Amino acid sequence: TTRSWDFMGFSEQVKRVPAVESNVIVGVLDSGIWPESPSFDHAGYGSPPAKWKGSCEVSANFSCNNKIIGARSYRSNGEYPEGDIKGPRDSDGHGTHTASIVAGGLVRRASMLGLGLGTARGGVPSARIAAYKVCWSDGCSDADILAAFDDAIADGVDIISGSLGGSGARDYFNDSIAIGSFHAMKKGILTSLAVGNNGPDFTTIVNFSPWSLSVAASTTDRKFETKVELGDGREFSGVSVNTFDIKGKQIPLVYAGDIPKAPFDSSVSRLCFENTVDLKLVKGKIVVCDSLTVPGGVVAVKGAVGIIMQDDSSHDDTNSFPIPASHLGPKAGALVLSYINSTNSIPTATIKKSTERKRKRAPSVASFSSRGPNPITPNILKPDLSGPGVEILAAWSPVSPPSGAEEDNKRVLYNIISGTSMACPHVTAAAAYVKSFHPTWSPSALKSALITTAFPMSPKHNPDKEFGYGAGHINPLGAVHPGLIYDASEIDYVQFLCGQGYTTELLQLVSEDNNTCSSNNSDTVFDLNYPSFALSTNISKPINQVYKRTVTNVGSKYATYKATVINPWKNLEIKVNPSVLSFKNLGEKQSFEVTIRGKIRKDIESASLVWDDGKHKVRSPITVFIAN
């Protein structure tokens, strides 16, 4: 966060409503929290808001304060994994990281052992945190997640942040997070969720219910570069988060492919799988491996001084390691191997401490960020939008190795990690920030504000287009003034579910209203008042699809909005009727239809609808794509 908020123009000096922001309670479902972190210093915070009905699981070594006003842990089976701390204290670091991204206070000169130096801060630093520990070292059980939602909703939180998810798609009411976030929505609480780290394959998104906000991860303009200098003086730029400084010392270099351990040969040992490399020959050396390993993977070269990994995998999935490490691309990697094979003296290299560099073409979607389309309801665009999730510096638990590897002896108060887990709390904070200006807005109104004001992202540099970034990158300042919002109520979601095959009887149990399904036609999806437009179609099928939408005026009392369709595809005709909406009151609602006709010619064809009154640009992505 020492860069991420500034990157999106959300400086320390942005306008705030402190009295309201300090009443915002963010519920964080994660691995707990480290209350002594400087990010959670409660000096200057008043008593918890009167609406707070939650509790703190106090113990001899854990208590809450005026910043962390609630903390509970959930372990329904009562059996605790070895090494985990019972209670809400975060023995992992992840929950502390995400909570501080949302609502950590300002901490000057924060860094990870010198890297990423700056002011660490949450998006809503005055807000209060309620930590719900549902994740342990063996995962996060559905029973515990639901129990935490059950409590958080009743406790009076305003927003829920969930940087967790399953490994595949489940129907809405067979998924604990979709169920929990539905009941949160019913009570006016927005749930912001990470989409998962299974990209870049399509349909890997795991949190996609239309009543929640699904967040993808993207880069900021800061990156960490880790240089490797060979004994002959040549230098190559790699990536990693390397806090080690070996002061330029040249260390003997060995290629893992040259030191296989029987029965394996070079073709296996070169990839540095565990037990395939002769550990006697790595001692005191830097080992070159032909693959990118996870931090714990350095056990394969146990005893080595450092590791140089080289392959063509993405350079945005960076990690810190228990030993000095750098990840080179294949060209640089080939030159390193050629040097090892050709030098007349003992090959040597050094791995330098990482330095900050400006990343060009930011933001772009992280390779690891899960992609749409929505696996259950393809005609609802998911993810909704993206936020910073690459190399984010935020608070950490000082008992947990920053790389996650057991072999890592470092202990830090701030750690740099990547994931949609990090993107999600940025968006949660942006939603909380908007809510501090508009406390009465519904979850869908907050969603709409964030989606329609998102900074557009480049389809050229992000070939998966909306399936990578949704509407684009969050713009917290812009989202305060969206002009128009696409609102939706519980009843609207129930009507949507009718079309998804749920019966009236079942939906009456869910919504406790006497709503009936007026239509069980799957086309109800096109009438859900969603702030984006998606159409899954067939290449040979002529398209003729109508979407019904209603917008609410939240900008200027008197305003005339004109619709502009940005559509680069001649094969698709997109019409808006009416194309002009005139408002005479705030809160006034007006309806319109979008019709898409034609035939699809490419896998994904993107367009957008912009309502413009000269002051606000209310932008909705339109994505037409080939099913499967």
Added chain:
Amino acid sequence: NYDSQKTYIVYMGSHSKGKVSTSSHHIRLLKETIGSSFPPHSLLHSFKRSFNGFVAKLTEAEVKKVSEMEGVISVFPNGKKQLH
């Protein structure tokens, strides 16, 4: 055969007309559906505050019976999710 039990989530939607369902209510429902031999300790947790449902250890045959119980929306295994 309680050796073959697994933990399941039984989701029952909202609390009916604001009435909170208690653990004893859920045990009563389970006994009515599965049989009076259902051991109360197999009910691991009841969701009481914001929505209706419970977590219980059930056999596959019991899952089938509970799925058909009035007021049940879904029954699914208590799986594991991961941090992202």
